[in-house]
Amino acid sequence: MYRILIADDEACIRDLVAKSINQSSLGMEVVGCAEDGVSAIDMIKELQPDILITDICMPVLSGLDLIKQVKETGMNLKTIIISGYDDFAYAKTAMQLGVTNYLLKPFLPVELFEVLEKLKEELENNASLLRNMTELQNQFEDNVIYIQEKFLKDLLQKTSVKKNLIEEGKTLRLDLNGNFYCTGIVRIQSDVVSVTDKGNSGSQNVMGEFLNVTKDKYFEDSVKTYGVNLNDNQLAILFCGNHGDIFEFDVSIKNSLERISSSLLKYYNIQMVCVLGKIYSKLDKTADSYEEALSVFKYILPEGRCVIHYDEARQIKDARKLQVYKKPEELREELILNIRLAKKEKALSVLDTILQYYENLFASSQEFVSLSIFEMVFAIDNALLESGSTYQVWKDDNMKKFFKDQIMSGTLLDTKILLENYVAKRCEEFMHIIANQGDKLVYDIKTLIDLNLGNEEFNLENASSKLFFSPNYIRQLFKQKTGEGFMEYVIRRRMEKAGELLKDPLSKIQDVSADTGYSNQRYFSSCFKKYYGCTPTEYRDKMLSQ
16 A cells, blocks of 8 residues: 655645545555645655655745755655646746646546556556566576676676687576677666666666566577676677578567567666677677677767667768767857756757767767866856856766766766756756846846857847847847846946956956957947046056055
8 A cells, every 4th residue: 555645734635635545446545744844854754655745835845845855865755746826837846856746726536546546557667676676686596697797798808718608608507509699788777776776787787687587578589698797887788599690680689679678668667778789600709799889889879769780880970970060169158058048958959969079079089078078067067156056066976976987988878868967957056046036038138148248249139139039129128127228238247347357466458358348458448437437457456455
């Protein structure tokens, strides 16, 4: 029976929802009711419910803050939000916290029951997966598994000294007879597995057992599969086939992997990508097949594909050499701008373009790409700190681990996953900053102005083209909301920046002029005196004397 906790400051709502659930045939039980978010946190820790039903608007601690605190504790809790506020901002924030179940007051019991049935199915699927994983782990004889894994590792990494590999495999219960051999590298993503195993290495290990035990269901009798973990991020699979020709063997592997990928995604929300090396007719060539798969695994971005062949990947790479990509340096400012404007989809699109450029270089220049990515992340971090962000990349344990792993054995797919998460979180942060800044469009305009203080050509038309509003609309809105004209504000911000720069006794007035959008130093001095009542030199002397 699944346990439910209700958090709502209205006693009548708590009682009504609890009574409806307890009298239903859902097989669920309300174990507690809280009148505010703080009480709910304590009750969750004590009662360990499976599902939380919470109102958004509560005293002391809101429903959204309650969900955020629960997530920070690491508890895997399904959540339903109920609210009388039909406001997209609430729903959007809830979705960013991983909540997809949202009910508006007033709602009928049948509507609540439909959502609970959906969550019940998810919980049962998760429990089924975890039970399967546990059962699979208990089925294997520990010593045999370790010896088999050592043999397969030596085979794939060319460290085996055995002369008759097929006979040696028989002694370890490995049937390696076949006409054709191929090696694949599998990468998975799953919240359920990662939470269960407390790390990526454990996730890959459990998935290796899962694929081995389910091979009879997905693979033909003519294909034998053996999985082995070669490091934290790699699950390698050796395929042995008895087929009439290479094409038949290749199609059989691909179809089986696609069926596995489809089932894992449908039933367990696990995403799988497999990169295949070339197919060979001798067992001792599987190490070459592994090296080929690894060379692709490091730099490929799957783009929705679940099976990628070595030859196919090389052809795609050769074709991409003919394409002209914008260099990351040209896109970095665009990425920073979209993060500051909290335009997550656009920011992720720009990031994808940057990574496509690096994908084209990664195979031949991995060290250069890794260092370039590090530089880009720190440049973005510094720019965002200047814009009001409180996040510091060098204090993030996940990012520090990424930097270390990227140098040692990183893949571009790992980089993509981590950077997408990084960009999404920064966009979420700036969404809150924008909310505190007042009107969204005015904030966007001010952001554009601040980013272009050194651009002499920047004007109202530039801003309107980037924001997709007419110049006249932007001029009137900005004046109405701020009390200042557009160019009046631009000049003030340039003068304020010039004043800050002139406080540094080492900065040249010529450089300050250029950095604030004035190519003519004499004109800059004239504008500065008109604004401050003194020349730039007199202003600097005054600041230094103070």
